[in-house]
Amino acid sequence: MAMVEDRMQFTKEPYIEDVGPRKIKSVNFSMFSGDEMRNAAHCQVWSANLYNANQKPIENGLLDSRLGPANMSSTCATCHGDYTSCPGHFGYLNLVLPVYNVGYFPSIINILKSICKSCARILLPEKDRRDFLKKMRNPKMEVLQKNGLAKQVIKKCKLTCCRCGYVNGTVKKASSMLGIIHDRSKIVEGDGTWKECSAAISHVKESMASFHVVHVLNPIRVLTLFKKMLDEDCELLYLSDRPEKLIITDIPVPPMAVRPSVLVNGGQSNENDVTSKLKTIIQVNATVRQDLQCTGPKLLCLKDWDLLQTEVAQYINSDIRGNPQNQPPSRPLQGFVQRIQGKQGRFRGNLSGKRVEFTGRTVISPDPNLKITEVAIPILMAQILTYPERVSNHNIEKLRQCVRNGPEKYPGANYIGDPSGTMINLRFASKKRAADELKYGHIVDRHLEDGDIVLFNRQPSLHRMSIMSHRARIMPWRTLRFNESVCNPYNADFDGDEMNMHVPQTEEARTEALTLMGVQNNLCTPKNGEILVASTQDFLTSSFLITRKDTFYDRAAFSLMCSYMGDGMEPIDLPTPALIKPIELWTGKQLFSVLVRPYAHMKVYLNLTTKEKNYCKPEETMCQNDGYVYFRNSELICGQLGKVTLGNGNKDGLFSILLRDYNAHAAASCMNRLAKLSARWIGNHGFSIGIDDVQPGHTLNTEKDEKIYSVYKACDDIIEEYNQNKLNLLPGCDSAKTLEARVLKALNDLRDATAKVCMKELHWRNSPLIMSQCGSKGSPMNISQMIACVGQQNVNGQRAPNGFIDRSLPHFPKKSKIPAARGFVANSFYSGLTATEFFFHTMGGREGLVDTAVWLILLSFIPFPYVQFLYHFSSFTFFFFL
Template sequence: LDKLAKELRTELKEVTGQRKVRAIRRLEVVEAFRQSGNNAAWMILDVVPVIPPELRPMVQLDGGRFATSDLNDLYRRVINRNNRLKRLLDLGAPDIIVRNEKRMLQEAVDALIDNGRRGRPVTGPGNRPLKSLSDMLKGKQGRFRQNLLGKRVDYSGRSVIVVGPSLKLHQCGLPKEMALELFKPFVMKKLVNAGHAHNIKSAKRMVERVRAEVWDVLEEVIKEHPVLLNRAPTLHRLGIQAFEPVLVEGRALKIHPLVCTAYNADFDGDQMAVHVPLSAEAQAEARLLMLSAHNILAPKDGRPVVTPTQDMVLGSFYLTMEKEGAQGEGKLFSSYHEALMAYDAGVLELQARIKVRVGGKMLDTTVGRMLFNEKLPPELRRNQLVDKKELGKIVAEAYRKFGTTKTAELLDSIKNLGFRFSTRAGITISISDIKVPEEKREILTETEKLVEQVETQYRRGLITADERYEKVISLWGKATDDVTKALLNTLDKFNPVYMMAISGARGNIQQIRQLAGMRG
């Protein structure tokens, strides 16, 4: 090595270009050997370890043929070539033949360790490259990622999700047949303990034949047993949450509408996985740390992630609106209950402005707002229009003041109220709701004239191309804003499309502008 290092140093002084680069590389390796005290001869394999047969199995197929692991083929090539080389050396074969055999042996060993690393990969039947030792370990299908970091587990299932509007925040609907399979051992033990079956074997038979008493036992088993629901991709910790299962008919999982945001789930065919926590510790953690009712705030910024959306927002918004000239406007009521009776009797509209005595003061409000406030604790009540933003504030405030349990109850009551009144409102969209503002034509004609003037100035050389570009952009930007303003003035406050956008339930003003005003 010392001699080689000396030679390489001499060579470095004399050569240039590509040869110099190669010499530097070789010198690096040589120096590494010298300084580490390793012997270069140790780098040559004289023994190839063979992995245990369980890791490279052979299985007999139906036709009496055998299917084998690729590694066996690669090992076989090494053995054959090695034996042939031995024979040739014993026979004293010509140098050229021995050299060729040595090269082939080296290639066989290379292919075993990492097929396709140098030269063409060794292929099996159907021109498929064989899987070497490296291929078994690396990549997504390798040992690490496939079998060590992620495993298939028992006590799990998956199904399509559908909405469960009648569920409580901490509940999920679990299909009966799935629940029976997931909780099978628990049900069997309970059947034996309750005396329905003499031993585990007969209990198993009862479960498999789905006898009537099995369902009652299943109900008892799942009562105190949370399950975990996961939706892939799990991008933050709220992608897996715990729920108390409720048995449902059908084969779909039912999900509470308020947890969809956390899972980023919708009901267009999404699937979710169910897991059963088995040990007492796992169940306790699921119930105390992972229950959906305990995960109201998002971990990223501490804002509530469980806030009413879509229909619920629309219902609450409709409920707390005021309507000019509604039936019963300006009437006085001595109490909330009297106003409610008038509403039930049909002499008072939901959005009519009325005066009601509350706590010795006269309050200007509407029946709708009183119905909404009835669901809130006294500290959170507000006499105003409630949109999505306001609902978010209510939830955040409730969480700060009352904690988890009370907030979960509040969310459920807002959900029920929102659904009820968005249904009662009968809000729906038709083509006639998309009203084109009358001023639109005029605004566009005016803008086109101004753009033409800019073009003329450019052609005369009064402005540069960049200035023309800037001016045209700003003119059309102003036209867009003017059309949007005209559109908002045209739309009625109770226009369904407008209500959806303004309340934050769905869509925005820009989208309405593209429908009724102008695109671009």
């Protein structure tokens, strides 16, 4: 019985499953108060001297060893670390008089506008205060809505305090850079005392109007007001913390790692800008302390206080103007804001874009024989870029051979590292001996080899697919090569573009790159789910020509082309021929059926219907242009394949359906097969464009001239009606706008009509026509401009404006409104433009360049979000840490 009771007494508690990791509910950014700065600091700094006579840092100076080692020869007195291992420690500098935080200067003024300058309560009636507070405490309200509500609170604030009756004036910035004025002159003017004072000094020449009742709100007065504010009033103004933290009473002195001191010959030291500015602040602070202790003139103390305010402001932001009597230094010292913002700042210069090792950059070239997941790396680059591979039982023989080859011979190695951290440079060591002494656990920096994971990037990096991971393929020559199907996400072409390559140095980085950034896993854009890695240009042209209805191949030719798309490792089953007698013939459409499903055991059954650009009739009766594409169980029944089916930007295309119904590997394999087939087919078949392709025939010239003559005559009639005030006005337009609208419509219709005639007259083998129909390049408008008529040139959506007095060019009479005088180009690029037509065409083409330049200028002014946040100086710690 006792044993049972004993067991009952010591029974284990039931297992309670852990709820899991804690979640962050919210993140709140606020400023450091003086107490918090002092608690975080390791020492107080008050001496402006740096070194003593023995070249040792002075205690309680700016280079105090408790803040970290000042240079390579010293050690940290706090953590006893050296120059490389010590992260640095903070100190603090106590100010004799408080100063404004220049980053929060607008916020300080807004708070002062909203509170009473006597009792520091919000200048709202009690009912309005409660209503606003209730809205502000609504948990469903977003941050932007709360910011808007805080602005409404500031606007609603009255001048008279409803609690103490004090009449407040307007709060505004002083004419000097860092000062706040409380102007009550307009309120005092309406008082009876004002009239008595005015009568008493009426004999004085100076008028009463020039006399203002103005109070300067110094930081001490503002700090007192902010300390008296209630928490509810702070909540009304949507302040994340107490407002007195906006006034600086203590300055944290950043660690030595942020502002290293460089010793030069002769015992001198070259100090950082931050150290120099802190030294100036300490000297001015000492002057202010001396002014307060002595019974000197108050004006001198105020001047020194203003100087202290300016120096602290320039310590944060060096763009703040100083006192005019102070001579500017020969080189402006860099403040913390300048360290962060701009192209050379921490974000754009050191975080978003940084100089790193294991990086290559050279010109890019196309190679359709590569997979879309591969990138060809020159041997010369592969011998410089290395990967640290740890020696194990599986790779020791391979790495020994790499070590024997050394840095000069590929595949080789450049360095060997042992577990103790010693590095051996194989350029100067005995390679054979190093290979024999190689052991498990050593790390060999070997050359890049086939299959290594590399990151590939083209600038500007505008979206996440501008940097993706590929597998390396080491090849001769001097350029980086990749499959043209991957040009779209990089926005790359091969007219001299250069691209960057980065080599991840750990197994974790390689795995993450392959999983998160692999091309095969980023075929779709996250913007709208459309396929982005897809066939382009020559691939589309050859696919369009292969799938024509009159394209047939015998067994030898069809088998040869089936071998084009494979790599020798994948079996290919020939389908049943389309024609059996008198000879077995296969169609080009069957070639694409094999491309989608090479062998019978592949479980890829593609079903899709889509309409190409040349589609013209309902699908019930098919399409005479063969523009209706129909795949049934991976067999192409009908349709000529073009950009709609094989290109990017279509959610119902071939690769999109493969990706949706199967997986990324099926879509990527189909792209690889199509790239190889298309490149080899078009190389054997030939496809080029010459001057004969854009030479208009007699029929085309005749029809073009007739249409231009008829439209010119119609425009002359419209102009005549305008001159006689008989023009029927369009809704919302006067006669001049109506004239422009009708003439512009007639001329645009003329260009469209000539484009249709041009497309109808061209032979089906015409190269520009083929490229336009399949979507690889160009449009009917481009073909029309080359062969028939360039058309109306627009500037800002209108006809060419008057550059001279009442006329566009001196070649035309004044107030001429005929098409030729306002930017219509009747010639084609084949026939050649006249001088005036060339000038108008240049005006129209220049507009796109100007728009691009304007957008680039606007983008350069958009602040980086973190820069915008840190500009307001939310915490000294962020600045010093960065």
